[in-house]
Every structure is written in C-alpha cells, then in structure tokens.
Amino acid sequence: MTVRAELLKNIRNVEPYVPGEQPQKRVVKLNTNENPYPPAPGVKEALANLDAADFRLYPDPASGVLTRALAENYGVGEDQIFVGVGSDEVLALCFLTFFNSGKPVLFPDITYSFYKVWAALYGIPYECPELDRNFRLVKEDYYRENGGIIFPNPNAPTAVYEELDFVEDILHHNRDTIVIVDEAYVDFAGRSAAELIDRYDNLIVTQTFSKSRSMAGMRIGFAMASPGLIECLNHVKYSFNSYTMSRAAQVCGAAAVKDREYFESNVRKIVTTRERVKGELEKLGFLLTDSRANFLFARHPEYDAGRLFEELKEENVYVRHWDDEKIGQYLRITVGTDEEMNVLLDCLKRRLQS
Amino acid sequence: MTVRAELLKNIRNVEPYVPGEQPQKRVVKLNTNENPYPPAPGVKEALANLDAADFRLYPDPASGVLTRALAENYGVGEDQIFVGVGSDEVLALCFLTFFNSGKPVLFPDITYSFYKVWAALYGIPYECPELDRNFRLVKEDYYRENGGIIFPNPNAPTAVYEELDFVEDILHHNRDTIVIVDEAYVDFAGRSAAELIDRYDNLIVTQTFSKSRSMAGMRIGFAMASPGLIECLNHVKYSFNSYTMSRAAQVCGAAAVKDREYFESNVRKIVTTRERVKGELEKLGFLLTDSRANFLFARHPEYDAGRLFEELKEENVYVRHWDDEKIGQYLRITVGTDEEMNVLLDCLKRRLQS
Structure with a gap:
C-alpha cells in the first residue's frame, strides 16, 4: 500500500x-x-464480579484499587507506586519524564530492544556500553557523566542477573541522575531493587504482570520509586492522557497481586x-x-x-x-x-x- | 513532595x-x-465468556476481532481501521505520525484541550484560528499552508456540528496535508466523514467507544482512513509498543459494535x-x-x-x-x-x- x-x-x-x-x-x-x-484463581473471580454496566464510566485515573494492592504487597506507600498499560507504557513514560538533561543516557549494547526506540522517539541521546564476554554488565562503564541509566535485571535476552550490591554501586555513583532498573524478570531471579527506593531517591524500579503474574493479555506494568519521582511521572502522564488503565485491568490486576x-x-x-x-x-x-x-x-x-x-x-x-x-x-x-x-x-x- | x-x-x-x-x-x-x-447486552455476555486462563498470553497486537467488527459495521476494509486505548491514544499517535512536516498544524482556538498538549509533547508547531462569534469554524482559515489540520466535529466544548460539505471543502483545499476529523461525538450529530475516506487519501476520522457506546471504562478508540495512512499508523505504533489493547477490551468492544x-x-x-x-x-x-x-x-x-x-x-x-x-x-x-x-x-x- x-x-x-x-x-x-x-x-x-x-x-x-x-x-x-x-x-x-x-x-x-x-x-x-x-x-x-x-493467573491466580482470584482473577477469574474478579472478572466474574465485573459489572458491564459500570463500563459506561471512566476508570479511576489513579488506578487506586491496583495501586493499593501493589503498595500493600511490596510494603511501600501508595505514593511510591505508578501503574501503566504494561511496563512498556511505564518505561516509555519514564524515558519521556526523566531523561531530559540532553546528556547521553546509558544502557547496555545487548538489552531490551525498545530502549533505543524510545530514545529515538523522544530525541534522547544515548550510548551503549558493551557487555563483557560473559554477557555481564561492566559497572564501571556506568560511572561516567550521563543523562540517566537504564538496564534490565535480569538482562534480556541474556537472562543474566546482577546482585543488589552491584545495582547499589551503580546507584551510588550516579546520585544526581535517574537510574531505572527494569525488573520484568526479577521474580524468577532474586532480590528486587525495590528495597532500595527509600535509600536512593534517584532509583526507579519497573516490573510487569506479563511474566510472573501470567497477565500478558491484560497489559499491566508498574514502577516503584520515591514519592517525588512518582509525582513527576503522574504529572507528565496526566498532562497528556488521563485514562489508560481499564476498569477490568485494575480489578483483575489487584486480584492477581493479592494471592501471594x-x-x-x-x-x-x-x-x-x-x-x-x-x-x-x-x-x-x-x-x-x-x-x-x-x-x-x-x-x-x-x-x-x-x-x-x-x-x-x-x-x-x-x-x-x-x-x-x-x-x-x-x-x-x-x-x-x-x-x-x-x-x-x-x-x-x-x-x-x- | x-x-x-x-x-x-x-x-x-x-x-x-x-x-x-x-x-x-x-x-x-x-x-x-x-x-x-x-453498554449493549452483548458486552456483558462477552465479559462472561472471557476465560481468565487466556490472560497469560499476549493479546493479538492487531486487535483482529475488534478491527473486523468495526470494518463490517462501517462497511470499510479491515485495512482501513486502526484501534487504540481510547481515542486519546489514537489521536496522540496521529500527531506523532502525521504532523512531521515542521510546518504549523492548524486547530481551532476553542477545542479539545489535548491538541496543544500533544503538539508540545512532540515539538510540533501549531496555530489556532479563532472560531467566529457563533462558535463556528471559519473554513477559509484552514486554506493556508499548514503541516496538518485537526478539529472535532461536533467541536468540543461548543457542541457545534459542521455538515459534511463543510468538511469536504477543507479536505479539498488541503490535498497534500493530513486532515484529522475527531468525531468523538458524531453519533449524536449526523453524518460521519468516514464516508469520505475512499475519496480523500489525506483524511483520518477518529471515533471513540467512550460516548455513544457507553464504554469509557474500557478505553477504546479507533481511526478510519485510507489503507496507506493506516499502515503508517501501524508502523509507528509497532515500532515502539506492540501490545496496548487488552484481550478484554478487544472482545467487549467487538460485542458493543455488533449490536446496532x-x-x-x-x-x-x-x-x-x-x-x-x-x-x-x-x-x-x-x-x-x-x-x-x-x-x-x-x-x-x-x-x-x-x-x-x-x-x-x-x-x-x-x-x-x-x-x-x-x-x-x-x-x-x-x-x-x-x-x-x-x-x-x-x-x-x-x-x-x-
């Protein structure tokens, strides 16, 4: 055509x-x-309890029911959670919100392919340090001046996981830029960097319902960070799109989280x-x-x-x-x-x- | 914070x-x-027939079931339909895709408030011709050189509808730029410009399920246009986000369309x-x-x-x-x-x- x-x-x-x-x-x-x-049996139940008549109303723009379930599950405040239509929406919004310095953002040469796409979409310069020959991140490559850092942990498609002290070293060396740890696969790996968000106000952790929670079809992702960064994400999101999470996604997502x-x-x-x-x-x-x-x-x-x-x-x-x-x-x-x-x-x- | x-x-x-x-x-x-x-009774039925077990799989990125229902309902080809998470997602994507000439895009001074926001978001220059004192668009204001045109019909929040010959005049004077007619409210008004998409390859018509179809809570919008423009929208969408429409939205949306x-x-x-x-x-x-x-x-x-x-x-x-x-x-x-x-x-x- x-x-x-x-x-x-x-x-x-x-x-x-x-x-x-x-x-x-x-x-x-x-x-x-x-x-x-x-997904968890509760999701089926939540689906059965949905009243189609309610679809006539806009969903809660803050996705309260889902945000509360996540906050409770991860032991953080509701003001430390941001949810979106898959972690793809959350990550794209993070690029738009946090990588605004004009300096190059750093992410590995072998990694999730959409990082380059979002950087190009928003005109964000970037550099891609090479992984070592064992597909490990070389943390010293991330100690130079930058406009932000993002890497998946475990990385994709290599599946290699770095322990939290490694992540913390990168955070510690970059106190004044935003570091995003994309934890799409972390539930299969080990400790999440979420436990560091109270100590590092430059850290954003993103996760997804598509893998460990069996909910790829409902499109749910989320970020955890300090309340200040979450507020910035909300400002940018609300400034151009108030409603993205459907009522169905919110209640089914909450049900999935509740069944530990x-x-x-x-x-x-x-x-x-x-x-x-x-x-x-x-x-x-x-x-x-x-x-x-x-x-x-x-x-x-x-x-x-x-x-x-x-x-x-x-x-x-x-x-x-x-x-x-x-x-x-x-x-x-x-x-x-x-x-x-x-x-x-x-x-x-x-x-x-x- | x-x-x-x-x-x-x-x-x-x-x-x-x-x-x-x-x-x-x-x-x-x-x-x-x-x-x-x-919403239509079929939506309740579609919801009841959803199998939560299927949520583990990614949804059809092309939203086939919904696209087919829309194509059949409007008597157009499936390749003339693009669906998204509310017409807000569809419209934002249209700004990104079609307003790339660097010349100012035109939309009325009194209109949907997000047009300015998306233009600013994507660095698109714009100019806003004034409505006349009866809140009518002055079509001659849209005959000058531009990087694209968008207006709602009926306009918001004025509720004023322009007949199709008015819309066609604007299309006719702008054969080489894209004209988007945002028909969020057209079902309460009169004829849709959708009947013009075969004649004007520069026309995009957008609509939403949030108003006349009682589905604001499920976040569904769509565009109708020539296959060439729809393909451009798909290229841009798939380049940075493959999956946005949940399985629930796709089947409930299709059910709503089928009950004329x-x-x-x-x-x-x-x-x-x-x-x-x-x-x-x-x-x-x-x-x-x-x-x-x-x-x-x-x-x-x-x-x-x-x-x-x-x-x-x-x-x-x-x-x-x-x-x-x-x-x-x-x-x-x-x-x-x-x-x-x-x-x-x-x-x-x-x-x-x-």
Whole structure:
C-alpha cells in the first residue's frame, strides 16, 4: 500500500515492523516469554464480579484499587507506586519524564530492544556500553557523566542477573541522575531493587504482570520509586492522557497481586523446570548463561542457531532467534510447562543426533 | 513532595495537573460526558465468556476481532481501521505520525484541550484560528499552508456540528496535508466523514467507544482512513509498543459494535433528552449553541457561570466549567438520564428564581 509523495513528506518515517509470529496451528510456543500457567484463581473471580454496566464510566485515573494492592504487597506507600498499560507504557513514560538533561543516557549494547526506540522517539541521546564476554554488565562503564541509566535485571535476552550490591554501586555513583532498573524478570531471579527506593531517591524500579503474574493479555506494568519521582511521572502522564488503565485491568490486576501463595508456587514451578531443562540442554552440548529469568539463552558450539531455529519451527516448536552479529548464535527459549519442554528436548535430541 | 534540585534538571517540567473531580458521595454526575446507559447486552455476555486462563498470553497486537467488527459495521476494509486505548491514544499517535512536516498544524482556538498538549509533547508547531462569534469554524482559515489540520466535529466544548460539505471543502483545499476529523461525538450529530475516506487519501476520522457506546471504562478508540495512512499508523505504533489493547477490551468492544439496534436506541434516547432539556433551559433564559453532542453548552445572560457551577455543586450536581476568558461564562452539561436532568433543572429553577 502506497501513500502519495506529497502526503509522505508529512509522515514520520520508521522501519516497517513485522509483527511477531502468531502461528494459528497448534504449536509449542516458547517465543514470547509468556507464563505457561493461568493467573491466580482470584482473577477469574474478579472478572466474574465485573459489572458491564459500570463500563459506561471512566476508570479511576489513579488506578487506586491496583495501586493499593501493589503498595500493600511490596510494603511501600501508595505514593511510591505508578501503574501503566504494561511496563512498556511505564518505561516509555519514564524515558519521556526523566531523561531530559540532553546528556547521553546509558544502557547496555545487548538489552531490551525498545530502549533505543524510545530514545529515538523522544530525541534522547544515548550510548551503549558493551557487555563483557560473559554477557555481564561492566559497572564501571556506568560511572561516567550521563543523562540517566537504564538496564534490565535480569538482562534480556541474556537472562543474566546482577546482585543488589552491584545495582547499589551503580546507584551510588550516579546520585544526581535517574537510574531505572527494569525488573520484568526479577521474580524468577532474586532480590528486587525495590528495597532500595527509600535509600536512593534517584532509583526507579519497573516490573510487569506479563511474566510472573501470567497477565500478558491484560497489559499491566508498574514502577516503584520515591514519592517525588512518582509525582513527576503522574504529572507528565496526566498532562497528556488521563485514562489508560481499564476498569477490568485494575480489578483483575489487584486480584492477581493479592494471592501471594499462588504467585510463589507459580514462580517456583517455572524455576524448577528451568533448572531441569538447563541441565538437559547442557547434556546435549549447549552452552548457557546462568539464566535467572523465565527463559534460557543457549548456543550450541557445533550447530548454527539460525538453522536450529528453523528446524524447530518445522516441528511446530517456536523459540526466538535474532539475525544479529553479537547474539546470532543464541536461541532464547521461554520456559513452558514440563510437557512443552520435553517436546522441545525431544526435537533437539533428534536434530543434534541425526 | 519535592525532588532534589540535582535530580530535577533531568526531569521534564509540566504543569501540575489536578485530576477531574471524582466525588465519592452520591451525585448527579454531568461533568465528563459519559453515557448514562449501560453498554449493549452483548458486552456483558462477552465479559462472561472471557476465560481468565487466556490472560497469560499476549493479546493479538492487531486487535483482529475488534478491527473486523468495526470494518463490517462501517462497511470499510479491515485495512482501513486502526484501534487504540481510547481515542486519546489514537489521536496522540496521529500527531506523532502525521504532523512531521515542521510546518504549523492548524486547530481551532476553542477545542479539545489535548491538541496543544500533544503538539508540545512532540515539538510540533501549531496555530489556532479563532472560531467566529457563533462558535463556528471559519473554513477559509484552514486554506493556508499548514503541516496538518485537526478539529472535532461536533467541536468540543461548543457542541457545534459542521455538515459534511463543510468538511469536504477543507479536505479539498488541503490535498497534500493530513486532515484529522475527531468525531468523538458524531453519533449524536449526523453524518460521519468516514464516508469520505475512499475519496480523500489525506483524511483520518477518529471515533471513540467512550460516548455513544457507553464504554469509557474500557478505553477504546479507533481511526478510519485510507489503507496507506493506516499502515503508517501501524508502523509507528509497532515500532515502539506492540501490545496496548487488552484481550478484554478487544472482545467487549467487538460485542458493543455488533449490536446496532441497541446502539441506535441508546443514541436516540440521549438525543431526545438533549432536545427536551435544551428547550427547558431556554425557557429559563439560557442561551445555548445548537448542540449536536451528548452535552449542552449554555450560558445565562444574567447569572455568572462560575457561581452557578459552584451552586450546583453544593446541591451535588456536577457540571463542567472553565476559568477561561473566552468560554468562562458557559457551562458544559452532559446529557444524563431524564431523571438526572430533572434534578439539574429543578436546581437551576430554584437558583434562578430565588
């Protein structure tokens, strides 16, 4: 479909995007880091209790019911929580709000691909220090002058987690710029930097309901930070869009947060499967990072990753692969159910031994 | 709550926003143009049929089920529809995508307040031609060189509707820039410019589910345009945020669209109430525009609007008032149920006759 040249000169030019594969046939879908288990039973109940008649009213712009549930769960104040339509909305808004100094923002060269996109969108300069050869962040690279710092912990797609003292070193060396720790996968890893928000007024921690809370379909993410930073986020958000979180997302999200026991058991199952599959893959000759996420990042020294990716797809097993100089020999494999992982392992065994 | 000066220099500075009043007590709420009637019965059914277990999966990024329902309802192609989280998200994305020439975008001086905000957000220059003394757009003001045009039809908060030949004149004089007609209230007015999208490849029509479809709480808006422009919107959207429409919003929205009969009867009821209340207000000495929206825009030559606004609030009747040089003597009154409007009329009668 074409647009006339005269009109085109008015239009933003972006790389045409090809949406991720959403196969229609029955497949083993290990390509988007979704949770293989349903959300907490309370979500079903909250959904059943929703009254469609209430949809005629605008939702609470402050998402009070969800904010309160999160504040209680994490033992922080309601004024230390900001919620949004997935952590993507929260993170984009953080870029817009906090990376305004004109100095380059720092994030790793191998990391979540949207950081570059949001920086470009808002005209924010950035620099990308390289990970070391073990895919570890080099913290000293983040001690130079900057307009802000962001990194995922665990990082994506490497799955590597840095302990809190590492995060704290970066915070300590950057007291006057904002440091965002994107903890989309932290529940599968270890301690969250959220426990540092009272000590570091330059820290923002973001998390998502899409992974450990099995709620990718409802689009819920949130940030935790000092009340001052949360207030800045609210000012910017309300200045151009008052209502984003639907009534359904707010009450279902709150229900998911309230069931800690289910949450913990869900995470535990995935971690157990992850560790088992990691061992099995190593037996097959794969080299893996010490994954602390709900996915594995693996390469085989004797098999081309692009070819393995295609071969798995032929057998209806979908994993993730990038045509990329630095990580093109890796596969990112979401941790599914044990049954799904066994299908994957069987496929790989057949391919690698044929 | 304060943020240290050293951090503040990194942070975007915006006008602190005071969220709209969400009174906790029982009030007659005529201040945010919500629909007084519930959504179509099918929405309740769609909600009941949602399986919470599916929430673990990301939603369809193309919102296929909703896009198809809209395309069928409006008799256009699926490639002529773009959906988003309320028309606010759709409109903000249109600003970002289509107002890129560097030339000033044109919109009326009295209009939806977010146009200025989005222009400022994306660094888009703009000029605001004045409405005439009857709050009508002066179409010749939009024949000069520009980087795009946007206006609501009916306009807000004036409620004045321009016929399609007026809209077409503006389109005809601006073949090489994008013209956005924001039709949030058009279902209460008359013909939609959607019938022109096949003839004008520079036209974008936006609408919302928040008013005529009683779905403000689910956050659904959409654009209709030529396939080329829709593709541009998709490219920009997917380049920085793939998933925004929750699964719940997609299926409930589709259900709302499918019930034309309910939709038409809902709109008819509101229009009937609007016309009755308009007559009653005129009997009380109010001067009103020829409202074609689900709200009235009224002033009384002998009573200060700000005072009336406060007096109504004292009686738990909430309408909208702006401290503004040009429209500060007007009240914007949402059309509620007949019962709600009778409470309003009784209050006004008592105030005006005391």
